[in-house]
Amino acid sequence: MGTIGELGEFGLIGLLTRRLPRGPDVRLGPGDDAAVVAAPDGRAVATTDLLVEGRHFRRDWSGPYDIGRKAAAQNLADVVAMGARPTALLVGFAAPLTTDAAWAEGLYDGLADECRAAGASVAGGDVVGADAITLAVTALGDLGGRPPLTRSGARPGDVVAVRGRLGWSAAGLALLEEGRDGPAVLIGAHRRPEPPYAAGAEARAAGATALLDVSDGLVQDLGHIAASSGVRIDLDSSAVPVPDVLGPGGLRHALTGGEDHAFAGTFPAEAVLPSSWSPVGVVAEGTGVLVDGREPGRGGWDHFRA
Amino acid sequence: MGTIGELGEFGLIGLLTRRLPRGPDVRLGPGDDAAVVAAPDGRAVATTDLLVEGRHFRRDWSGPYDIGRKAAAQNLADVVAMGARPTALLVGFAAPLTTDAAWAEGLYDGLADECRAAGASVAGGDVVGADAITLAVTALGDLGGRPPLTRSGARPGDVVAVRGRLGWSAAGLALLEEGRDGPAVLIGAHRRPEPPYAAGAEARAAGATALLDVSDGLVQDLGHIAASSGVRIDLDSSAVPVPDVLGPGGLRHALTGGEDHAFAGTFPAEAVLPSSWSPVGVVAEGTGVLVDGREPGRGGWDHFRA
Missing domain, CATH: 3.90.650.10 (PurM-like C-terminal domain)
Incomplete structure (x- = not known):
């Protein structure tokens, strides 16, 4: 299927977004200026992580599918750690233009499957060229009307x-x-x-x-x-x-x-x-x-x- | 003030978050697993961009303050383009450990000032080491009870x-x-x-x-x-x-x-x-x-x- 550079920005976006299931919390998915994600609580839990090749993962140690699952998991876990229900991910993907499109597909399959495991969907993102593969994953979640479970509530005797x-x-x-x-x-x-x-x-x-x-x-x-x-x-x-x-x-x-x-x-x-x-x-x-x-x-x- | 590597992850986070004003839409700011941002509409508008040094900006052509303002602006504009009110940014910042901490401060001052211009705040983020400076900016917004202004509503005669x-x-x-x-x-x-x-x-x-x-x-x-x-x-x-x-x-x-x-x-x-x-x-x-x-x-x- 060639490289992501051969596909171009819009070709790659089309290839990847076709692989992403869209759950009911995603009211408007990829393809516009921004996504719209359900936040029935009236507040959105939001967290973001940057993952850089060579520092947070190595392509010789992990395949694209596992890298995708791990990148999603660490952000989805942050949402769950607030006592919230994960709703959606936004994924920024930077990669050399010589990267195999099949590698990118594997990555997004991993992102999608980890989302499924947590009940979320990929709602949007960005793709850009870069020398090193870099992933920027943002996760959103809903508190269901309850206060967030922060780090500050521990009391002596707990x-x-x-x-x-x-x-x-x-x-x-x-x-x-x-x-x-x-x-x-x-x-x-x-x-x-x-x-x-x-x-x-x-x-x-x-x-x-x-x-x-x-x-x-x-x-x-x-x-x-x-x-x-x-x-x-x-x-x-x-x-x-x-x-x-x-x-x-x-x-x-x-x-x-x-x-x-x-x-x-x-x-x-x-x-x-x-x-x-x-x-x-x-x-x-x-x-x-x-x-x-x-x-x-x-x-x-x-x-x-x- | 030295380099960001000398400050370390938590030192840098402290230095940068102290510079960020927090508006009323940020219910819980940096320092926990995730931020909590107001979404009174019951939906959150969300968009993300990756900016890579050498492709989206050049440090010899732009100072850190302007790079911060531009990175925030392009995401805040995406939220506004949905007919939504920007509420918050999440910012992922990857940089070589030899980067001057003062450069990072300038960047975050720019992010903060552009947020102010659009009525938003920086609610959270991530800092990591990398060979190239990379910014991952996610913007959130609120629709105020109205449908999103998408790209799909144009009608002949408009x-x-x-x-x-x-x-x-x-x-x-x-x-x-x-x-x-x-x-x-x-x-x-x-x-x-x-x-x-x-x-x-x-x-x-x-x-x-x-x-x-x-x-x-x-x-x-x-x-x-x-x-x-x-x-x-x-x-x-x-x-x-x-x-x-x-x-x-x-x-x-x-x-x-x-x-x-x-x-x-x-x-x-x-x-x-x-x-x-x-x-x-x-x-x-x-x-x-x-x-x-x-x-x-x-x-x-x-x-x-x-």
């Missing part, structure tokens, strides 16, 4: 709990960096995180006081809740789920590995959590995060320095 | 009218490419377009049947209205505003030059337009755009091939 994989993506990345090809489940987790999108509604139902998705590492991200809420978080490392497949170093990956897009929240002590959630600590008076009563080493993942 | 500068940015770009430094008003128009944001409300009040902002060139963009509406547009070149400052070639620039973000719309024949609007043609049965009764040459500006 329980801290997590839902989803922790450290799997970091372990998979470590394997790729060593040139290894297994365990496949870890490499797969790096290529394509699986945020448990139901976690937002579950946390809401259980009375969550704060919620976020773990994008930079559990300890670092809990630090954001601690700072925003003006509390200390005491993490019990023995309660953090570390499956055998994570191998030696598994606890470190589970505490500091990012990009799995698990969810971490705080809940009133009396909250009844579904069994898919693991209590991993408590909220106390003070500041910062303690792991087993001690200051953790610098961990997490600062996208900007890395 | 009048075509424009509001704003046409060809100024293209003329300014031509001067820069020739290494010239004047007329300053044209080079300024290239560096910093001034979309007449009031045009959306004016077009709505006058009963516009279709509206868009001229980003790729008048003839090409009117072609989008013609195609979406299933009509022909007959453009009268003698009615297109071509001020003396555009010099020789001014009509060509006015017909094919993009990036001024003027507005072009179609209106019922009996519509009363403010004097700031110039009638430039009529809508007829058929397809495509005729200029003075003839097929125009290929013009406009295909971002993707260029």
